[in-house]
Amino acid sequence: MDIAGKKLIMKALMEEGVDTVFAYPGGMITDIMDEMYKQDNLKVVLPRHEQALVHEAEGYARSTGKVGVCLVTSGPGATNTITAIADAHYDSIPLVVLTGQVPQGLIGNDAFQEVDIVGMTRSITKYGVTVRDRKDLGKILKMAFTIARTGKPGPVLVDIPKDIQTENGPGEYPKDVVIRGYKPNESVHIGQLKRAYKLLRSAKQPIILAGGGVRISGAGKELLAFAKKMNIPVVTTIMGKGVIPEDNELYIGNSGMHGRYAANMAVMECDVLFSIGTRFNDRITGDLNEFAPKAKIIHVDVETASISRNVVVDIPVVSDAKLALEKLMEWAEPLKTTKWLDKIYAWEKENPLVMRDIKGLSPQKVMEGINEVFPKAIVVTDVGQHQMWATQYIKIGEGGQMITSGGLGTMGFGFPASIGAKIANPKKDVVCVTGDGGFQMNMQEMATAMCQGAEVVICIMNNQYLGMVRQMQQLFYGKRYSMVSLRKQQEWRDASKDVTDQDRAYVPDFMKLAETYGAKGIRVTTQEEIIPALKVAKKTKGAPTIIEFCIPSEELVLPMVKGGNPMSEMILK
Amino acid sequence: MDSGKLKNRWIALYVENQVGVLAKVSGLFSGKSYNLQSLTVGTTEHEDISRMTIGVSSDDITFEQIKKQLNTMVEVIKVVDLTDTPIHMKEVLFAKIKKVTPEEKAEAYRIAQAYEIQVIDTDLDSVLLESTLTERRNNDLCSLLRRTFKHIDIVRGGAVAIEGLSTSCR
Numbered sequence: 040m041d042i043a044g045k046k047l048i049m050k051a052l053m054e055e056g057v058d059t060v061f062a063y064p065g066g067m068i069t070d071i072m073d074e075m076y077k078q079d080n081l082k083v084v085l086p087r088h089e090q091a092l093v094h095e096a097e098g099y100a101r102s103t104g105k106v107g108v109c110l111v112t113s114g115p116g117a118t119n120t121i122t123a124i125a126d127a128h129y130d131s132i133p134l135v136v137l138t139g140q141v142p143q144g145l146i147g148n149d150a151f152q153e154v155d156i157v158g159m160t161r162s163i164t165k166y167g168v169t170v171r172d173r174k175d176l177g178k179i180l181k182m183a184f185t186i187a188r189t190g191k192p193g194p195v196l197v198d199i200p201k202d203i204q205t206e207n208g209p210g211e212y213p214k215d216v217v218i219r220g221y222k223p224n225e226s227v228h229i230g231q232l233k234r235a236y237k238l239l240r241s242a243k244q245p246i247i248l249a250g251g252g253v254r255i256s257g258a259g260k261e262l263l264a265f266a267k268k269m270n271i272p273v274v275t276t277i278m279g280k281g282v283i284p285e286d287n288e289l290y291i292g293n294s295g296m297h298g299r300y301a302a303n304m305a306v307m308e309c310d311v312l313f314s315i316g317t318r319f320n321d322r323i324t325g326d327l328n329e330f331a332p333k334a335k336i337i338h339v340d341v342e343t344a345s346i347s348r349n350v351v352v353d354i355p356v357v358s359d360a361k362l363a364l365e366k367l368m369e370w371a372e373p374l375k376t377t378k379w380l381d382k383i384y385a386w387e388k389e390n391p392l393v394m395r396d397i398k399g400l401s402p403q404k405v406m407e408g409i410n411e412v413f414p415k416a417i418v419v420t421d422v423g424q425h426q427m428w429a430t431q432y433i434k435i436g437e438g439g440q441m442i443t444s445g446g447l448g449t450m451g452f453g454f455p456a457s458i459g460a461k462i463a464n465p466k467k468d469v470v471c472v473t474g475d476g477g478f479q480m481n482m483q484e485m486a487t488a489m490c491q492g493a494e495v496v497i498c499i500m501n502n503q504y505l506g507m508v509r510q511m512q513q514l515f516y517g518k519r520y521s522m523v524s525l526r527k528q529q530e531w532r533d534a535s536k537d538v539t540d541q542d543r544a545y546v547p548d549f550m551k552l553a554e555t556y557g558a559k560g561i562r563v564t565t566q567e568e569i570i571p572a573l574k575v576a577k578k579t580k581g582a583p584t585i586i587e588f589c590i591p592s593e594e595l596v597l598p599m600v601k602g603g604n605p606m607s608e609m610i611l612k
Numbered sequence: 613m614d615s616g617k618l619k620n621r622w623i624a625l626y627v628e629n630q631v632g633v634l635a636k637v638s639g640l641f642s643g644k645s646y647n648l649q650s651l652t653v654g655t656t657e658h659e660d661i662s663r664m665t666i667g668v669s670s671d672d673i674t675f676e677q678i679k680k681q682l683n684t685m686v687e688v689i690k691v692v693d694l695t696d697t698p699i700h701m702k703e704v705l706f707a708k709i710k711k712v713t714p715e716e717k718a719e720a721y722r723i724a725q726a727y728e729i730q731v732i733d734t735d736l737d738s739v740l741l742e743s744t745l746t747e748r749r750n751n752d753l754c755s756l757l758r759r760t761f762k763h764i765d766i767v768r769g770g771a772v773a774i775e776g777l778s779t780s781c782r
Binding site: 157158161162165166167168169171182186218219220221342343344346347348351 | 627628630631632635636639640643673676677680681683684685686687688689
């Protein structure tokens with residue numbers, strides 16, 4: 040029986056098991072919206088901005104592994120999603136983004152709210168297409184979900200002109216679809232894996248470097264079992280943080296630009312680097328010529344194009360992380376790595392990860408407070424100094440997860456993503472660690488959190504600066520704080536006379552902001568207040584809580600490796 | 613080591629014959645700073661499949677990356693590296709030589725003869741040449757025409773290539 044396009048879209052959502060859609064209305068999707076009104080088993084989340092909408096869908100997808108579904112209108116509705124789609128693309132997050140489009144007869148006419156969104160997002164989607172024939176709609180939607188979730192996941196954009204939404208056509212939603220140009224890797228080359236294992240067996244100082252791919256593949260348990268069986272220490276990228284419980288003695292810490300001294304030294308000194316689910320981003324490698332200089336490198340990745348791109352590897356293995364680890368486990372025999380582990384522990388002792396003692400509120404103490412009050416939480420970060428402190432000091436245990444914008448580094452990501460994570464996991468604690476700058480990029484979502492009753496604990500690390508850039512200015516630009524102060528009066532104008540405290544006030548007042556939305560706001564200025572404030576937030580039901588941690592203005596994220604320098608050149612103090 | 617050297621290479625690319633695919637493929641080259649030399653496209657024996665012939669100049673590592681990146685595209689059905697396989701390759705070229713003296717006209721005919729190409733049209737003071745030589749040979753021809761004549765229009769179509777049946781063609 041023929042049905043309208045909008046009805047087929049609903050059918051597709053139901054058959055794909057979609058329970059939540061993040062949607063913002065507009066003229067070119069009114070028909071789909073009307074159809075959604077009639078659905079009983081579909082939760083619709085209405086955000087306050089389309090960028091935040093897609094970040095919310097990302098939070099949902101990152102915390103469940105399911106496809107995040109977005110619906111926005113044409114023109115500005117579609118263009119507002121772009122940053123967040125790029126974010127999802129970079130971190131391999133499965134999304135299906137449905138955009139309304141002007142009727143086909145108007146495409147190309149510069150019609151009201153017409154943009155070529157497929158063209159604009161071509162390089163930041165896994166796949167993008169405009170539906171041009173009603174009879175293709177079902178197949179295209181099936182392709183979208185299939186492509187988004189399989190292989191290396193990613194965002195797929197389907198642009199649906201208004202006439203397609205209302206036109207009658209085939210009512211079937213296909214069970215599966217054959218895409219001749221798309222064959223995600225579903226097996227592993229045993230010979231290649233054997234070579235990898237043989238090399239690993241011969242190692243005296245092996246290291247496992249685990250990235251976000253291990254989480255995506257759900258291979259945390261397998262990785263831990265394999266590392267334990269072979270006695271190989273594990274370091275992670277920030278996207279891989281938490282794939283194995285951090286209290287395990289084989290876990291060393293994060294490596295990279297702001298990684299742990301011991302973790303970076305272990306990568307510098309290892310003789311075999313077994314890397315899995317990571318693409319050797321420049322934040323991990325530093326100077327490529329000096330990366331793991333003594334090591335033979337094994338690289339397991341699901342995407343062929345990720346292998347030997349940044350770092351030339353000795354043994355490439357194209358495989359899903361879980362599949363490779365399950366196979367390796369069949370062969371695994373213990374290695375004698377006691378001496379090597381002692382060496383690593385000695386590095387840790389030599390330069391432990393600890394912030395200097397300060398009078399005011401130490402960021403480290405805030406993170407430790409979060410560990411204490413929320414041991415099994417999903418911790419979502421924004422981007423900047425607080426993000427690095429979170430990756431350094433938050434401990435992800437069993438059942439916990441860290442969600443962060445790793446590849447694109449999108450300020451404004453954290454808060455909406457935490458709302459999406461909370462909506463997907465109502466029974467779990469969700470803590471959003473954010474900065475005063477990043478929070479302000481999407482703070483309109485306070486309304487969404489209130490309306491959804493999302494009990495997100497928003498920890499704003501307020502240093503009144505765009506701290507990560509200020510840190511660079513502090514260290515490399517002679518403290519010329521250009522454009523980074525978020526106070527009323529910019530620092531560089533301070534030399535002018537008659538500047539009063541009023542002139543240099545900080546805006547906004549986050550306590551009043553919380554109040555405006557009907558939420559609780561707690562300002563914390565001393566160490567003693569950290570735990571009580573977090574406990575109050577934990578007890579708050581049905582609404583988010585803002586905790587503003589007034590941290591000192593000039594704290595640094597250390598250790599640090601200057602971009603492009605070798606990982607051995609860490610600034611420690 | 614040779615791997616760092618720039619070298620001209622050829623790829624045959626089977627893609628879905630759909631709107632936007634050409635933009636996606638060419639966008640990859642500009643977006644990732646790959647050096648695209650030539651790109652032609654046309655349909656194949658299957659109406660819904662197009663075949664592109666792509667010429668690039670790159671080192672070994674970049675070329676490997678280009679092939680892998682092309683392979684990740686959903687719309688790309690097959691990537692064939694033609695660099696070191698026997699192929700037949702041709703490029704269409706038109707050269708309109710204008711405002712020629714009788715001597716110059718005679719010279720144009722002599723060049724056509726030497727290069728084994730066709731004079732397909734002629735007027736009192738102009739000659740139109742058509743060449744279906746290889747891209748390289750066309751480069752030589754262009755260079756010669758530019759040095760010989762003052763007023764020329766050149767239109768080139770880009771190279772198309774197909775794998776050979778014997779082992780020694782190109």
